[in-house]
Amino acid sequence: xxxxxxxxxxVADFDGLVREHQAMVFSLxxxxxxxxxLAEEVAxxxxxxxxxxxxxxxxxxxxxxxxxxxxxxxxxxETRRRRRRxxxxxxxxxxxxxxxxxxxxxxxxxxxxxxxxxxxxxxxVMVMRYQEDLDPSEIAELLEMPLATVKSHLHRSLAVLRxxxxxxxxxxx
Amino acid sequence: MDWLEAELKRALARKDPEPGFGARLSxxxxxxxxxxxxxxxxxxxxxxxxxxGSGAAYRHYEGVRAKDKVMLAVRLAGGKLxxxxxxxxxxxx
Numbered sequence: 001x002x003x004x005x006x007x008x009x010x011v012a013d014f015d016g017l018v019r020e021h022q023a024m025v026f027s028l029x030x031x032x033x034x035x036x037x038l039a040e041e042v043a044x045x046x047x048x049x050x051x052x053x054x055x056x057x058x059x060x061x062x063x064x065x066x067x068x069x070x071x072x073x074x075x076x077x078e079t080r081r082r083r084r085r086x087x088x089x090x091x092x093x094x095x096x097x098x099x100x101x102x103x104x105x106x107x108x109x110x111x112x113x114x115x116x117x118x119x120x121x122x123x124x125v126m127v128m129r130y131q132e133d134l135d136p137s138e139i140a141e142l143l144e145m146p147l148a149t150v151k152s153h154l155h156r157s158l159a160v161l162r163x164x165x166x167x168x169x170x171x172x173x
Numbered sequence: 174m175d176w177l178e179a180e181l182k183r184a185l186a187r188k189d190p191e192p193g194f195g196a197r198l199s200x201x202x203x204x205x206x207x208x209x210x211x212x213x214x215x216x217x218x219x220x221x222x223x224x225x226g227s228g229a230a231y232r233h234y235e236g237v238r239a240k241d242k243v244m245l246a247v248r249l250a251g252g253k254l255x256x257x258x259x260x261x262x263x264x265x266x
Binding site (some may be wrong): 018039109165 | 177178180181182183184185186187188189190191194195197198201202
């Protein structure tokens, strides 16, 4: 078993980095693209790129930062290249096609679908906040985005999600 | 953190890729995209065959030309020898 890289430790070997970060990279791509096959392709490209650039990365923290940036950039590129998910205004996102049986067990899938059709920047910010548990200042640094913009995306996206869920009768807790 | 944020954390929790991700990555890093490896080798092999075939055909063509030249030279030399032989025989008579 390869050593687990932590922020203070030096960069581990490549196989160890793949094992440690594959779920993170794959999930970023999946939550951006909502397509498992495409997410795997993006994740593999990210790790192949990491292999080529590993010598330039100085620490485990640097690797983590680099992987997050690379995964998001490649996922955004893929979205643009394939035009699979046209950008729409958040307010125009259609209601989830929910059946009568769609209750709490389906809430996770409904949320993932709503996230997946958010405009690009809002989607990235939400995925970084709730998948990676980054605070707004960390997201701002990672995405090279003003902190106020990050906060605005979070606030606005949450408000619209609440409204969408409330309309489906899924918003009361 | 309110209920929606808690639900979002659950919904967007990290997920593992399909089993064998590392092996597929290793295979890809050795030979490019799946399928590309064999196509690349097929193209290289076809190029080698074409070049080898072209070389062999050219060598065969050159050989035939050289043989024709030698045969022509032999025929010319034979004709001359006949003429000389006839003259020698004529003088001897």
